Amino acid sequence: MxxxxxxxxxxxxxxxxxxxxxxxxxxxxxxxxxxxxxxxxxxxxxxxxxxxxxxxxxxxxxxKDLGNSVRLKRVLNNLGDITVRSNLSNYTYKNSTTLFESHAKVINKIGDKSNIFYAFTRGIHESNIVISSSEQNHIDAIFINEQQIGLQNHLSAISINLPADNTKIAGLYYQIFKRLAWEGITLYEVVSTTNEFTVLVEEGYVNKAFSAIKRLHS
Structure with a gap:
């Protein structure tokens, strides 16, 4: 009852x-x-x-307040470098049997160019490509036969290097999302690997988002 x-x-x-x-x-x-x-x-x-x-x-x-966890505080105080990349575009395509072939062509095209930001995420029904806007002509040509669902330009990526034991700390991502939400920052996309966490925001939010993430150290 x-x-x-x-x-x-x-x-x-x-x-x-x-x-x-x-x-x-x-x-x-x-x-x-x-x-x-x-x-x-x-x-x-x-x-x-x-x-x-x-x-x-x-x-x-x-x-229990996760913010008071000793281990969580230690991780937040030891976040690694925070890197900002601007002038990015986000493409969304419907999944198809040929999408990976197109993806492979992009990888061959950009090679190991360190100045090019590139991230590929495959979902159940659609896939996202985040790439430096300077490569738009190449993407348009390579994916010309794929069904494009969306395109967003003028994005920036903020990448955070996480300590090696971050996967064992409950509430770490919550603290990051909470701080950004408190600041009224809308996340356009989130990309992560084991020890690296990246948020994509519209360029107008990047300075505010960067400052909010920096304050996680305090």
């Missing part, structure tokens, strides 16, 4: 920023309880009082 406490927990779990604010004791419980009267009344299908909700909020025990 649903209770006020279970409704409060359900709402907080769906809003991690709010849950974190409660764990840091920076929430006005009385004001929040008043805000939750209507949704909890609807969930329980009976009138509830803000005082009962406030009591449930004060008794709520959020999961």
């Amino acid at each position: 649903r209770t006020i406490a279970s409704c409060v927990e359900e709402i907080l779990l769906a809003q991690p920023f709010l849950e974190e604010a409660i764990s840091r004791n920076i929430v006005n419980y009385s004001a929040l309880a008043n805000e939750l009267v209507d949704p909890i009344t609807e969930m329980l299908r009976k009138p509830v009082k803000s005082g009962a909700i406030m009591m449930a909020l004060r008794r709520y025990s959020p999961p």
